[in-house]
Amino acid sequence: MKHLLLIIGICGAIFTANAQTTKLLRLEDCYVQARANYPLVNRQQLISKSAQYSIENAAKGYLPQISINGQATYQSDVTQVPIKLSGVDVPTISKDQYKAFASINQTIYDGGAIKLKKQMIQAEADLNSQQLEVDLYQLKERINQLFFGVLIANQQLAQTDTVKRDIQLGLSKVNAAIVNGTALKSNADVLQAELLKLEQRGIELKATRSAFMQMLGLFINQPLADDYVLEMPAQIIANSAISRPELKLFDAQKTLIDYQAKNVTSKNLPKLGLFLEGGYGRPALNMLQNNFDSYYVSGLRMSWSLSGFYTSKKEKAILAMNSRFVDYQKETFLLNTNLQLKQASADQAKSTNLIASDNAIISLRSRIKNTALAQLQYGVINANDYLREVNAEDQAKQNQTLHGIQLLMAQYNQKTTSGN
Structure with missing residues (x-):
């Protein structure tokens, strides 16, 4: 662990020294920029604005409702007075009748329907908004993969350069021994071939790093050139x-279901309101007067639809089942998340223990490599023997680097999984 902290400290010092020529990119900054630039984030404003308009429209249910109507009819028969009085002219109603009228209805009591409608609109908007938050939160997992992928590639490239220096040092000693006639030229060829293999490995690692950087740049909507350095x-x-x-999100689903259950009760309550109707037609209110005339009617109106009681019990039962289904979803999510957190904790413990072993292995492999270098110089071993020890030390250092970044990645994955 001390070696890992030392490596991280050295990297931080290098980044600080090169701050004038490089641009640091932090993991937290990537989270913020990825969220801000993800196209889905624009949906948040649409959800809020749509809910605002819908609530304003629902509130207009409290205003007087005005309608204008007109009709012209012809009927097969009309009302007649079956009595004839001398000297009295009883008018006959025309079979063609006309009416144009306007009606105004003012709600007094609606069983809380309008209020519940506004609450359901807001609850649905909150649900959609929270679903958007869930979708955006998943960006963190993808950013973690790309960010730590770049860090691993960087460390492997740095280790490749270290191995190159070791092989070049061995090559220089072999060349000197060849001049002195104590070594074969084939030993130099073996080391030279290994240097070419390391060049190929460097090309592959740079391509991998470049691909990760490009994908990360797409997420944060920022081209990441070579002057960008990811901060450990x-x-x-x-x-x-x-x-x-x-x-x-689960809480928002439950809230919406609660309002829907209240709405089932509300729509089966009686409705009370005032009304005023005024018009002009033939006949008007006096059915015995066959002339065009104006009229008005006003009063109090009560309506109560009882047919809703046929289905209200089953509707509430369906909503209760939906509520339980949300509870099961929440329990399943918590179970799976806790399993992921346990795995992340186990990964951290494993990486910590491996790092402690890596330090001891590297110390031993470094001594063996240095001994092999001296033996190569005096012709005790050949180039293949020396390369075996160099590669063994390289593998040990790569393992330490990988375990160190895996430890960091497990910590940040745990943070992302827990939501803290």
Whole structure:
């Protein structure tokens, strides 16, 4: 662990020294920029604006409702007075009748329907907004993969350069021994071939790093050129308490279901309101007057539809089942998330133990390599024997680097998984 902290400290010092010529990119900055530049984030404003308009429209249900109507009819028969009185002219109603009228209805009591409609609109908007938060939160996992992928490639490239220096040092000693006649030229050829293989490995690692950088640049909407350096994140102790946006999503689903259940009750309550109707037609209110005339009617109207009681019980049962289904989803999510957190904790413990072993292995491999270099210089071993020890030390150092970054990645994965 001390060696890992030393490596991270050295990297930080190098980054600080080159701050004037390089641009540092931090993991937290990538989170922020990826969220800000992801196209889906624009949906948040649409959700809020749509909910605002819908609530304003629903609130207009409290305003007087005005309608204008007109009709012209012809009927087969009309009302007649079956009595004839001398000297009295009883008018006959025309079979063609006309009416144009306007009606105004003002709700007094609607069983809370309008209020519930506004609440359901807001609850649905909150649900959509929280679903968007869940979708955006998943960006963190993808950013983690790309960011730490670049860090691993960087460390492997740095280790490749170290191995090159070791082989070049051995090559210089072999060349000197060849001049003195104590070594074969084939030993130099073996080392030279290994240098070419390392060049190929460097090309592959640079291509991998470039691909990761390009994908990361797409997420944060920023081209990442060679002057960008990813800062090694600091080690953290993640909180294991779960605080993911999915939990709020489940709560939003339950809230919407609660309002829907209240709406089932509300729509089966009686409705009370005032009305005023005024018009002009033939006949008007006096059915015995066959002339065009104006009229008005006003009063109090009560309506109560009882047919809703046929289905209300089953509707509430369906909503109750939906609520339980959300509970099962939440329990499943918590179970899976806790399993992921346990795995992340186990990965951290494993990486910590491996790093401690890596330090001892590197110390031994370095001594063996240095001994092999001296033996190569005096012709005790050949180039293949020396390369075997160089590669063994290289593998040990790569393992340490990989385990160190895996430890960091496990810590940040745990932080992302828990939502803290």
